[in-house]
Amino acid sequence: GEDVEQSLFLSVREGDSSVINCTYTDSSSTYLYWYKQEPGAGLQLLTYIFSNMDMKQDQRLTVLLNKKDKHLSLRIADTQTGDSAIYFCAEKKGTYKYIFGTGTRLKVLA
Amino acid sequence: DTAVSQTPKYLVTQMGNDKSIKCEQNLGHDTMYWYKQDSKKFLKIMFSYNNKELIINETVPNRFSPKSPDKAHLNLHINSLELGDSAVYFCASSQDQGSQPQHFGDGTRLSIL
Numbered sequence: 001g002e003d004v005e006q007s008l009f010l011s012v013r014e015g016d017s018s019v020i021n022c023t024y025t026d027s028s029s030t031y032l033y034w035y036k037q038e039p040g041a042g043l044q045l046l047t048y049i050f051s052n053m054d055m056k057q058d059q060r061l062t063v064l065l066n067k068k069d070k071h072l073s074l075r076i077a078d079t080q081t082g083d084s085a086i087y088f089c090a091e092k093k094g095t096y097k098y099i100f101g102t103g104t105r106l107k108v109l110a
Numbered sequence: 111d112t113a114v115s116q117t118p119k120y121l122v123t124q125m126g127n128d129k130s131i132k133c134e135q136n137l138g139h140d141t142m143y144w145y146k147q148d149s150k151k152f153l154k155i156m157f158s159y160n161n162k163e164l165i166i167n168e169t170v171p172n173r174f175s176p177k178s179p180d181k182a183h184l185n186l187h188i189n190s191l192e193l194g195d196s197a198v199y200f201c202a203s204s205q206d207q208g209s210q211p212q213h214f215g216d217g218t219r220l221s222i223l
Contacts, residue, residue, distance in 0.1 A: 031209050031211075033211050035214075037151075040216075040217075041216055041217070042114075042200055042214035042215050042216045042217050043153075043200070043202075043212075043214040044214070045211045045212075045213070048209055048211055050209065086151055088153065090212075095206055096141055096158045096160060096165045096166060096206075097155070097158070097166060098143075098155065098212060099155075100145075100153040100154075102151075102152060103151045103152070103153070105151075
């Protein structure tokens with residue numbers, strides 16, 4: 001099927017690291033993305049990784065890709081209350097199609 | 111300047127009515143999309159247009175008709191609105207090549223009474 005799976009909820013304490021996981025469907029997907037959605041807003045691109053990479057780091061964000069297992073993760077270091085949001089992974093299939101995950105609701109406790 | 115803008119932001123209407131949502135992007139992108147996000151926040155692609163041509167139509171009822179007058183605009187017209195149409199509709203755009211991610215509008219919250 002086309003379901004990209006994520007855990008629905010994650011709760012962490014401020015200052016801890018958050019790890020959000022995603023299992024995607026198509027090993028031929030070229031790019032994988034992480035988006036953040038705050039309440040009442042659209043999706044904001046956080047970072048992306050090309051499928052021939054294992055890891056990408058961008059400030060507090062680290063993306064890990066296990067292509068064999070079709071597993072993608074997003075680690076947020078030193079999580080802040082402003083990081084509370086819904087996080088979506090997405091895979092790009094072909095030129096025009098993007099499949100989004102089910103979304104993980106991150107709650108950061110002060 | 112807003113990159114992808116949708117209007118209206120909120121739309122409350124009665125079952126059976128016809129309504130339109132407009133979307134414009136000023137990024138010079140070739141491809142535009144409509145997504146539906148339901149109450150559980152699941153995001154599903156509805157349509158994709160590339161240079162005004164329909165590329166993707168994901169088994170959306172015929173009551174939904176997208177129109178792209180030029181590559182910077184993709185409007186969504188919905189006929190005979192039903193209760194199940196209540197959702198947030200997002201417009202997005204992207205450039206075709208390589209890693210280019212999608213840029214999203216802020217969404218149109220459609221409520222059917």
